[in-house]
Amino acid sequence: MESNDWTDAERRVERAAELFEQRKLDEALEELRFAVDINPFNPGWLFNLALTLDELGRYDEAIEVYQKTLQIEPDDVLVLHRLGVNLHRTGRFREALEVLEHASEVDPEFEPSYCCRIASHADLGEHDRAEEAFYLGRLVQEHCPTCYYNMGASLAVRGLLERAIYCWQRTLELQPMHPHVHAKLADAFWQRGELPRARKHFSARLRQSPRDFAALLDLVELLLEMGRVEEAGERIATVPRAVAAGSAPVQFGRGIWLAAQQRLAEAADAFAIVLQIDPTFPRAHLRMAQIRLTAGKLIEAKTHLRSELLLRPDDPQTLRDLSNLLIDTSETRSAVVCLRRLTALRPNDLLAWQNLAVANFLRHQYDDGIAACRRALLLRPGYAPVTHNLAVALGELGRYDEAIALMKPLMQSGDDFSDLTLRLKLLQAKARVGRWFEAAFALFRAPPGG
Numbered sequence: 001m002e003s004n005d006w007t008d009a010e011r012r013v014e015r016a017a018e019l020f021e022q023r024k025l026d027e028a029l030e031e032l033r034f035a036v037d038i039n040p041f042n043p044g045w046l047f048n049l050a051l052t053l054d055e056l057g058r059y060d061e062a063i064e065v066y067q068k069t070l071q072i073e074p075d076d077v078l079v080l081h082r083l084g085v086n087l088h089r090t091g092r093f094r095e096a097l098e099v100l101e102h103a104s105e106v107d108p109e110f111e112p113s114y115c116c117r118i119a120s121h122a123d124l125g126e127h128d129r130a131e132e133a134f135y136l137g138r139l140v141q142e143h144c145p146t147c148y149y150n151m152g153a154s155l156a157v158r159g160l161l162e163r164a165i166y167c168w169q170r171t172l173e174l175q176p177m178h179p180h181v182h183a184k185l186a187d188a189f190w191q192r193g194e195l196p197r198a199r200k201h202f203s204a205r206l207r208q209s210p211r212d213f214a215a216l217l218d219l220v221e222l223l224l225e226m227g228r229v230e231e232a233g234e235r236i237a238t239v240p241r242a243v244a245a246g247s248a249p250v251q252f253g254r255g256i257w258l259a260a261q262q263r264l265a266e267a268a269d270a271f272a273i274v275l276q277i278d279p280t281f282p283r284a285h286l287r288m289a290q291i292r293l294t295a296g297k298l299i300e301a302k303t304h305l306r307s308e309l310l311l312r313p314d315d316p317q318t319l320r321d322l323s324n325l326l327i328d329t330s331e332t333r334s335a336v337v338c339l340r341r342l343t344a345l346r347p348n349d350l351l352a353w354q355n356l357a358v359a360n361f362l363r364h365q366y367d368d369g370i371a372a373c374r375r376a377l378l379l380r381p382g383y384a385p386v387t388h389n390l391a392v393a394l395g396e397l398g399r400y401d402e403a404i405a406l407m408k409p410l411m412q413s414g415d416d417f418s419d420l421t422l423r424l425k426l427l428q429a430k431a432r433v434g435r436w437f438e439a440a441f442a443l444f445r446a447p448p449g450g
Contacts, residue, residue: 009038013045016052025056043072047079059086077103077110085116093120104136111137115146122154130154145175152184161188182208183215186222195226213239213249220253224260232257248277252284264291280311283318289325302329309334316346320355327359335359336368343375350379354386357393366393 012035019028032049039045050065066083070076080103087096097120103113114137121130134151137144152167165188171181186201202219205212216235223232236244236254244250255270268291274284289304305326313319319342326335339356346352353376360369373390377383387406394403 006039009035009045013048016048020048020052020055025052028052029056040068041072043069043076043079046072047076047082050079050082054082054086059089062086063090075106077107077113080106081110081112081116084113084120088116088120088123091123093124096120097124109140111140111144112146114140115144115150118147118150118154122150122157127154127158143170143174145171145178148174149178149181149184156184156188161192164188177208179208183212183218186215186218190218190222195222198222199226210238211243213247213253217249217253220257224256229257229260232260245273246277248274248281248284251277252281252287255284255287259287259291264294267291282311282313282315283308285311286318286322286325293325293329298329301325302331305329305331306334309338312341314341314345316342316349316352319345320352323355323359327355327362332359332362336363336365343372348379350376350383350386353379354383354389357386357389361389361393366397369393 012031016028016031016035019025019031029049029052032045032052036042036045036049046065046069050062050069053059053062053065063083063086066079066086069079070083073079080099084096084100084103087093087099097117100113100117100120103110104117114133117133118130118137121127121133130151131154134147137147148167148170152164152171155161155164155167165185168181168185168188171178172185175181182201182205186198186205189195189201190198199219199222202215202222205215206219209215216239220232220235223229223235232253236250236257239247239250244254251270251274255267255274258264258267258270268288271284271288271291274281275288278284285304285308289301289308292298292301292304305322308318308322309326313322319338323335323338323342326332326338336356336359339352339359342352343349343356353372357369357372357376360366360372370390370393373386373393376386377390380386391403391406394400394406
């Protein structure tokens, strides 16, 4: 390489650094690519190129450049860490762990490698390993906001909300401007039914980032749940019309606000805009189905419900609402699919198992329905609605003794199930008489000596 090329390359790198500081990332990227084309073996320049791709959100390209950098300096912990982070971002959790564990072997005191290991283990469902990485990181640096944040996410997935909230509050103490922690705290308090505290954290998030429309949508839904309809409308109105027109979350928020006021035709128009902007927007088809069903337009409602189901929702409340509407529209087969997904996500959800049993019974799939009832009764023994449904199903199958035995404790508790019990006893008696006549008839017709 000639000296003038080398000088030009160095000048390009210096210029790229200035552009990076000015957040002119595309221009910085162009300068760095020019420099790297001249000297593709400078690990510092390669690292800066990958970092710029990082900032642009071009993670797959960044991964390739980080890997090239490691071919030159295989034990650079900073490069290993950034590569691990990007592998995690792109869902390659196992590869991320391999890289990050290597970083810890190279330098056990490099604390950031533990942060991402927590998240990768959690996303793989390896929550014990996530906690192990958390405590290893704490041996290096006692308090790390990122580690607390990632540990909180692992705890929340397991339903350990109190511990998750503690971790996220520690994150907030250590890093008050953390970009995501207020939203996490808001969601956790919402799940715990502490709605005013959830509202406080959503508001804090929107003060940080007024154009976080996902947080705005969550806040609107929360306010509607709290009965603060006027405030929900005021929040939506803060978004400039030109911006709102092209934002699916804002239009969805406007739709649910209009629906809460029974302005259903306007709400339908808002949801139609959502689906024009993003046909896969979660719950938009579900909301349209509710409106169409209210208007008596059953075929349209079913079409929207099927479209929502095809999106394979994994939000428990969406699955619950969707399955209820599918049952209401006699789409019981799809309701079973939906409820199976819900029980897989929430195996300790009593109502999910109860509804799965009902959906199966409506399809005359009695064995599956009975199995779902028994799962529900493991969670809450003697629960009257499930016991009642199970007894009816057993009666339909002619298993009257089992059904009556199930009902006895409910009758003794004072609950009025006398009509069902009487019906079961009459059917039991009828069945016994029927069997006696069948036996007598068979004996009468038996050949001599038979």
